[in-house]
Structure formats: C-alpha cells, structure tokens
Amino acid sequence: MGKSAQLAALQLAIMRVLWERSEATVADVREALLAEGRELAYTTVATMLAKMERKGQVTHRAEGKAFIYRPMLGQEQVSRSMVTDLATRLFGGDVTLMVSHLLDGSELSRDELTRLKALIRRKEQEERDAR
Amino acid sequence: MGKSAQLAALQLAIMRVLWERSEATVADVREALLAEGRELAYTTVATMLAKMERKGQVTHRAEGKAFIYRPMLGQEQVSRSMVTDLATRLFGGDVTLMVSHLLDGSELSRDELTRLKALIRRKEQEERDAR
DNA sequence: TGGATATTACTACCGGAGTAGAAGGAGCGT
DNA sequence: ACGCTCCTTCTACTCCGGTAGTAATATCCA
Numbered sequence: 001m002g003k004s005a006q007l008a009a010l011q012l013a014i015m016r017v018l019w020e021r022s023e024a025t026v027a028d029v030r031e032a033l034l035a036e037g038r039e040l041a042y043t044t045v046a047t048m049l050a051k052m053e054r055k056g057q058v059t060h061r062a063e064g065k066a067f068i069y070r071p072m073l074g075q076e077q078v079s080r081s082m083v084t085d086l087a088t089r090l091f092g093g094d095v096t097l098m099v100s101h102l103l104d105g106s107e108l109s110r111d112e113l114t115r116l117k118a119l120i121r122r123k124e125q126e127e128r129d130a131r
Numbered sequence: 132m133g134k135s136a137q138l139a140a141l142q143l144a145i146m147r148v149l150w151e152r153s154e155a156t157v158a159d160v161r162e163a164l165l166a167e168g169r170e171l172a173y174t175t176v177a178t179m180l181a182k183m184e185r186k187g188q189v190t191h192r193a194e195g196k197a198f199i200y201r202p203m204l205g206q207e208q209v210s211r212s213m214v215t216d217l218a219t220r221l222f223g224g225d226v227t228l229m230v231s232h233l234l235d236g237s238e239l240s241r242d243e244l245t246r247l248k249a250l251i252r253r254k255e256q257e258e259r260d261a262r
Numbered sequence: 263t264g265g266a267t268a269t270t271a272c273t274a275c276c277g278g279a280g281t282a283g284a285a286g287g288a289g290c291g292t
Numbered sequence: 293a294c295g296c297t298c299c300t301t302c303t304a305c306t307c308c309g310g311t312a313g314t315a316a317t318a319t320c321c322a
Contacts, residue, residue, distance in 0.1 A: 008278085008279060008280085009279085009280090010279075010280065010281095011279080040280090040281075040282090041282050041283085043281085043282055043283070043284095044280070044281050044282060047280085047281075047282080048279085048280075048281090051278090051279085051280095064288095064289090065288060065289065
C-alpha cells in the first residue's frame, strides 16, 4: 500500500519544480518560484529543501560548490494520495461528488470535455476486463 | 467571487458535523467526532470552535447554559474552493489530470461511471448554452 | 441552601510550515 | 593574494492547528 504523502503548499510548489526538471539547484528552484510570483529569499528555499530532505522527500548530491536536489517522491504517488485524501475528508470518498465539484468550479474547454469522456471510456473498459 | 475557504483537518471534521445537523453544542460535536474515532477532550473541541468563530467560520447563540453553534460557511462553497484549490496547486488547474487521478485512485462501480457520464453530458450542454 | 455537575473562559504548550538573517567556506577573476 | 560572489549552515522567530488543564460560572437536584 503506498503510504499517504501529504505536502504543504510551498513544499508542493518546490516538488513541482523538481518533477519538471528531474533535478535542480536551490537557485533553480528559487527562480522557478519567482517566475510564478513567489518572491522568496534564497535561504528560505534552501531551508525548505533541507527540511524536506530530513523527511526523505528529496535528496541531494554535491556537484562542485552547489547541491543538486532530486525528488524522492513520485508525482503520481503524491497526486493520487492527496486527491483521494481530500475526497475522503470532504465527501467520504464519493468520487462522483468530487468530480462534480471539480466540474462546477472551473471552466472547461471542449477539448477537456472530450478528454474526460475518453478517460471514462477507458475506465469502463478496465472495469469490463477485470471481471 | 466566493472567497477561497480552506479548512484544516479537524476544522473540516467539525464543520461536517455542523453541516449535518445544522447546529450543535460542543458536546454534540465532541460526541460525533468520538463516534468516528477521534477522541478529543471536551475543551479541545470548545477551543477549536472558539477559534473558528473568531475567524467567522461559525457563530453561536446561547441557549440556557450552553452555546449552540452554527456553520457560517456553506458546504458547497468550501468543497468547491478546496477542490479547485488542490487542482490548481497540484496540476496547475488541469481538471482532466485531476479527474484522472481520482479515477485511478479508487474503485468505481458501474453505477458511478454512469453518473459521471451524465455529469459530463450536462457540462457539455451548459457549454453549448453559454456561447 | 448547598453541593455536584455541566459549560464556558483563559492560558499554555507543542510541532510544523514558512520566512529569513548572519556567519562561514569555496572558487574565480584580476 | 584579495576581494567579490555564490553557496551552505546554523539559528531564530512568527503564525497557526491541535491539544488540553485549570479556573470561573451557571444550573439543577436533593
């Protein structure tokens, strides 16, 4: 059973950067966050990464003077556990309720709707195969 | 614009009790939480409710000796904002990704799948109407 | 009326997220 | 060799969620 990995806001933002680039220095992460509107001191990012390493969420190796950080949690794993956790806490696990709120809370392009239908069809297929 | 209402774990659990009963005393809330496995001291629940009142999440009126608390946030409102907030933080707002993880992370009955299809059809309809 | 009981009010504490300054080391250009 | 810049390390502080004890107060019952 995959352990439940909950990440707080900034931690998640940092992870997203690491996931995107596979690995990154403190400066890299900081710049990426800056580009999305989060102005943080260099040391703030460094401190966070150190704390996250202590918890096993990331690792680093030294390369020259700087540290290069890599994620230790998969995006899939984190996403899945955070999503299902929220679904549980909010709706007692009723997925349709969750999806319903998701749809209501956001504008959807026709393209996205098409993709959603495809997802469901695939899921139905799996369902059929399983029995 | 409905403001984004984020609730932490215990706060949400308390809210769920209030939503279910419309209103409740501290003892009521405590008992409900106890019934779902959270053993908390009476004063813990009271403190939490007081803190939540300071933030405008609940109100109370005195009736006899005890306070009766009522929620000040709608379940819809909170659900929607928490779900869309997570979708943003996790997938940059890509709803299909979110749904995808939701589907992968849980077993779905044929019934649920049917309901999901209905949801999407309804959404397509809205989309069409809107333009 | 007086004591037991239920309820609120106040205060305190812990841990974790988030934030950042100050200090110290390493490398580089000139 | 010197100073500048980039980097890590250490330390500290604030805020909030969660948790609960103790004190004060109201209520009810015998």
